[in-house]
Amino acid sequence: MPELAEKMYVVVSLGALSVLIVVSNVSVYALVCFNKRLRTYTNWFALSLAASDILTGAVLMPLTLFKPESVVVAYLSSLILLWGVGNICALTYDRFVAAMMPLQYPCRIPKIFKRTLVAVWLIPTIISLLPLFWATDRASIFHKWYIACLEVFGVVVPYIFISVAYIRIFKQVRHSLALRKKFVSAIKQINEPRRISQDAKVAKVFCIISAAFLFSWMPIIYMTTADIFFGRLDIVPSVLGTISFYIVAVASLVNPFVYAFLKPDFKVVIRNICRKSKREEAISMKPLQPCQVKKETASES
DSSP states (O other): HHHHHHHHHHHHHHHHHHHHHHHHHHHHHHHHHHGGGOOHHHHHHHHHHHHHHHHHHIIIHHHHOOOOOOOHHHHHHHHHHHHHHHHHHHHHHHHHHHHHHHHHHOOOHHHHHHHHHHHHHHHHHHTGGGGGGGGTTSSSHHHHHHHEEEIIIIHHHHHHHHHHHHHHHHHHHHHHHHHHHSSSHHHHHHHHHHHHHHHHHHHHHHHHHHHHHHHHHHHHHHHHHHHHHTOOOOOOTTTHHHHHHHHHHHHHHHHHHHHHHHHHHHHHHHHHHHHHHHHHHHHHOOOOHHHHHHHHHHHHH
């Protein structure tokens, strides 16, 4: 009976998280699609990442709950992991060009934008489906080499480049702000440091998202390594499997709130929407003036 109650708790809680993941990430889509000022290349890359989060909540979590041993779950986990890494790499490159080569950004990013979006979805899909060639035989030497290459070249190497890129971005921002304070005229100092600090804030947002994504998938990577390479499931705590999916779910849920509270353009749009709704509510609550009552009565008659 306690086991049944525990299982029900996991199903209900992960189910609720799945719904919240989908709703919050769809809200990000709505914000970008209905507000022109949010339709930037950076935000389109962010929406691509949100799409993989939506798939986490709408497909991966329900399958994990009801068919945890299914091979589909393993393939889908690999797909979502690599899609996430690919999208984070694209976002990092976008911010790297914006910070390190701001004059080239308006020319370079529009040229590669569509190809990059196709690549971050197509290449991980091809890589994730490679085990079909050896019938996903987990004991096969091909599968062990495949998992090793997947972890090294699909996670470790990209995150080394991501870490180096953000270190260089923050160094460049700090250097640029120092130079502006020393050499730029008083009029330009009003606008230029503001733009640089905006770049720093956006870079900080995606740095947080990148770190949270890697942290959320570490338990699953650890369990896969222990199982495939060492055959030592005894070194994996029994509760880690359940905890790992909670961590992945929370990471997918956190991203929209990071945009809302930390990304400057999202904060401005959300603030404007709140002000507009308050203004409309105040107008609706305001009592009618006598002249307005007369006009309405006349129109009714």
